[in-house]
Amino acid sequence: MFDDRLFRPGAAPSPEDRDRPSVRAALNAAMREEMRRDPLVFQMGEDIALASPFGVTSGLAAEFGRERIRDAPCSEVAVLGAAVGAAIGGMRPIVEFQFGDFLSVAIDQLTHQAAMLRYLTGGQVKVPLVVRLPCGAGQGAGSQHSQSLYSWFVHAPGIKVVLPATAMDAKGLMKTAIRDDNPVLVFEHKQLYRSRWPVTAEYADPEFVIPFGRAAIRRTGHDVTVVATLTLLHHTLAVADALADEGISVEVIDPRTLVPLDTATIVDSVRRTGRLLVVDEAYLPCGIQGEVMALVVERAFDALKAAPRRLGNPGVPVPFAPPLEAAVIPDARRIAEAIRALVGRA
Amino acid sequence: MFDDRLFRPGAAPSPEDRDRPSVRAALNAAMREEMRRDPLVFQMGEDIALASPFGVTSGLAAEFGRERIRDAPCSEVAVLGAAVGAAIGGMRPIVEFQFGDFLSVAIDQLTHQAAMLRYLTGGQVKVPLVVRLPCGAGQGAGSQHSQSLYSWFVHAPGIKVVLPATAMDAKGLMKTAIRDDNPVLVFEHKQLYRSRWPVTAEYADPEFVIPFGRAAIRRTGHDVTVVATLTLLHHTLAVADALADEGISVEVIDPRTLVPLDTATIVDSVRRTGRLLVVDEAYLPCGIQGEVMALVVERAFDALKAAPRRLGNPGVPVPFAPPLEAAVIPDARRIAEAIRALVGRA
């Protein structure tokens, strides 16, 4: 289902993939359309013009030129800060980090400047800014190239956080991100870049956008609610299919944006199922998994039939060795086990 | 009880304060003793030698010289990185940030280098490193000088996190931090620096240390367990006194270290009381409060008589204006209300 061969030549699309865009293509299309629509949108990032590492910006420099698709130097603080300043100056910058982990060298510009300047100035400035952060494990890329650090930016105030898991969402959410007047982080899972997904006719409509804060119920069910993101959403859906044969009915919710979070949809679901599992590859301690658990416990305690559960990285760096990497990231087996345990079939 | 006049001349200690050291004095004493004990301990930080902003390092340069108490330039990446390298090279550095918020400019050196190098090298290096981070609101110091960002470092792997709330703990935990062979963050609440606390005879013993990972039950009770940290611990204790008159018996637990966290003590307590409130001034989303809730729900769901609750900053920057600042930080009134609600007396 996924692409764990990111650093290998891509296979030619199979005939049935013709109409199934990849997440990478969807992101590219969203940015292309928005750059056509709005001349204020521009991009900065390392190598985005000539040889975009994961191909997400491929072809954009040819269409929009090197002023609007700016190759940045290895100066992440200056570049992210430049995006903040350009945004205050009326532009709508998009910044790519080659791996989202590298935001670590420039976090102050995000959390203290981009996210706080509007508040600090009593609403005088706005900072429309999209930061694209390739994330996630599964490529053998190691501890500093495989993290999913969105929980940090859910914690810090003033930042929207987007996690697209399909081509439809990648396009619709990216367009909303670009049109949003606030700092928005788009976490793009590297295993999803080349994976392909069915789309509806809307996909081609340049005015098709997906609003933030609306979770998608990817599958309905009545025994357990599983909240899952990015690649693990798809693993969960596969598990849910398999568990149906065991007579376990699983509802699967993709929050799609963590800030704003569609708490209502999740809580409603748990009120119906009485059981919650949260699956994400983020580090567990103070991670998004526990946050969703806490929100549900606060709002639907009376409806709970069992203790909510969570799966994630237990709190170690993502190791390089493939078998070790697999050991720290939730997988189908562990998802199935957790669901079975929730419904008392362990 | 607290010092919200950090930027004003300190009052002379009252007679009854003679034997009640301040948290600042306790931290200073701990560092002095450890620097006497171990010549490898040294410090780097802005202005720590000549005029330490909050006085925590006062007098140390006179005793240990300017090589071991190094005034650093405004170059936080180089300085924190230098601490990592010096630690690998066998030294035991302590780094002060003037306000913990400024760690934002140097996070990569902490989370990706200090915390990961041991792991990445298969255990070949160790990084004994203490980072001192003044934290917390209550001084009218504004959004970029008042945060309590420990939840981020609970999330990121490989970092110990210490929150001393009394002079005893400040001394005992700081000494343990300096002797620990891992990166340790000590979050020092600015309102506690000049507050004074009773101590036992042990305090004066240079071999007195407090192990990490042991929560302190600050007050026993049977109706509600409140987990609280730093200044809010003391507010909670005052509230617990007041609520005792209303017939509500509150158990108050100070975790003291968030990594490692003494989950067992908290869970045991909730198993007895059946109710949990977590109080901390951190931003709530993906904060330590929700993490403690999740840990308890996972382990003691069957024992819960009511939905656990949490108090914290709702997710806005800490405003400068004092009435606004007070509005976003939990206070005694809100703690009391939450406890009453938990026991059904709201």
Next chain:
Amino acid sequence: MTHSLTKADVDERVALLRTMLLIRAVENAWADAYFAEEITGIPPSLSTGQEAIATGACAALADGDFVFTTHRGQAPQIARGLEPRRVLAELYCRRDGYNKGKSYHVTDVSRGVIGMGGVVPAQIPVAGGMAVAQKMRGTDRVSVAFFGDGASNEGAFHETANLAAMWTLPLILLCENNGYCITQPVADAVKAPSIASRAAAYGLPGVCVDGNDVLAVREAITAAVARARTGGGATLVEARSERVAGHLCHDRQGYRPAGEIDAARGRCPIERLRGALAAAQILEADAYARLEAEVAAEVADAVAFARASPFPATHEACEDLWA
């Protein structure tokens, strides 16, 4: 001794003097409020003795240009023409302050002032980004990053200077070298002969100017602005002055050599221009006294305004975060 200045030159000099006086008076009022415990929070950071830098620099700017201030930012705010009453109201954390009491990073977008300074070098890259916007939007406007000698040791300075050179940005990197980074003398932390000389590392021009000479500063910034407006790119300007009033105003500066601060006081930029204007018979003692009185009255009014303004309502704590 008389002079051969045009009326416009004379007016301009008097205006520069007035601006410096106003900066000093506003800042003193702020410090008074702190010492009288009318205000709380981080103590005021004053530009006493450094007023010529912001005054000269902002005199070289026009509408649509932007300045990004530091923690020592009141001087450029006043020099850009912000109203003292709303500046002080903000410093009092009141509802009628420029930022509605939300922060002391006084901002007035309409006058091209973005208040920053919570994190030492953070305004430098942001100013660079404003220059990116000014350039991409086809304007000839410029952006000015104020920063201190201490900040020149931060990575953000290096990266931004380099980016400005790469992208030929209309940016002025204005280093206010006041001799100290809190307690650290600049010579302890900068082993290069000057901060201006760091410009060469980026292929940028760097100039050093006497920061106590308001006309010299105005000249240097005018040249940098002209270069930026005509597509010539960024300039690093180091304006040398001395910090008089301490890092923050409660700082007793026991770490400074005896006599240093008094000597610095003796090089007061206000006194210098006043003396020159008096010597040239442009502004005699009585006219100067009138100017001082005018400024004092304006600031007294501003203080009254700030005091009378209410604190924001508590529900405002959760407003203004999202656009």
Next chain:
Amino acid sequence: MTHSLTKADVDERVALLRTMLLIRAVENAWADAYFAEEITGIPPSLSTGQEAIATGACAALADGDFVFTTHRGQAPQIARGLEPRRVLAELYCRRDGYNKGKSYHVTDVSRGVIGMGGVVPAQIPVAGGMAVAQKMRGTDRVSVAFFGDGASNEGAFHETANLAAMWTLPLILLCENNGYCITQPVADAVKAPSIASRAAAYGLPGVCVDGNDVLAVREAITAAVARARTGGGATLVEARSERVAGHLCHDRQGYRPAGEIDAARGRCPIERLRGALAAAQILEADAYARLEAEVAAEVADAVAFARASPFPATHEACEDLWA
């Protein structure tokens, strides 16, 4: 043509040549493993054409000195004498690798090699810190930070160079200028005449050396090391070379001008030293062939060792985090 070198000189040159050959062979084996899909993860980053830099630099070092490597870090690992079999085992993510399969940042503390490079400039400040330790502990040992031309635009470089000047650290800032930061030519991002010239911004000496001349590199680093050992402080050395094999080995480098890579290949540092030694009749064709064969055998053995080594056991994923 013969020569007038001492036996020691001759031996040293042959040893330098052998080291460069070994680096090239180990790296080629690594790339082969990638192309054969024996290994996964981020594709190998090769130092092809740049072998003289690490070889010359490490020849100037002694026991107790430390080097901090980059993402292009195999050359200094081999040049410091690490065993190819354990280096390759690590690159295969195997249990017998130096880091027990935990990462490709190959480290051998006992030989003074700290593998870094996940985050471009991060090793520079850490190397500075090792120099702090070396100095505070009263040793005369030095620390070497390897970094690229691209990394010289990072704030961490600026801050560390400045700190090294302030504290007179025994640090060598060794910039491997290979002409590119991934797709970005160095001239696009560095508008100063050289990276070495940036040293002046910190009050440090800066030298530029032909990075394809192993003896010149060894000389320049020897001078910097001598200065550092005797308390003279840090030096910035820019070693100029060219990247031949792409940023990572799957990089087809379509963004480079035609002929550039071939021309770079023609300036191969191995070929250069081999040619010089042949011309001076120090190392004739058959001796060279023996050397090559020896190296090939060593690397073949190393590959076999790496292949035979098991992956770490899954429980090891949670080990080695805490000391």
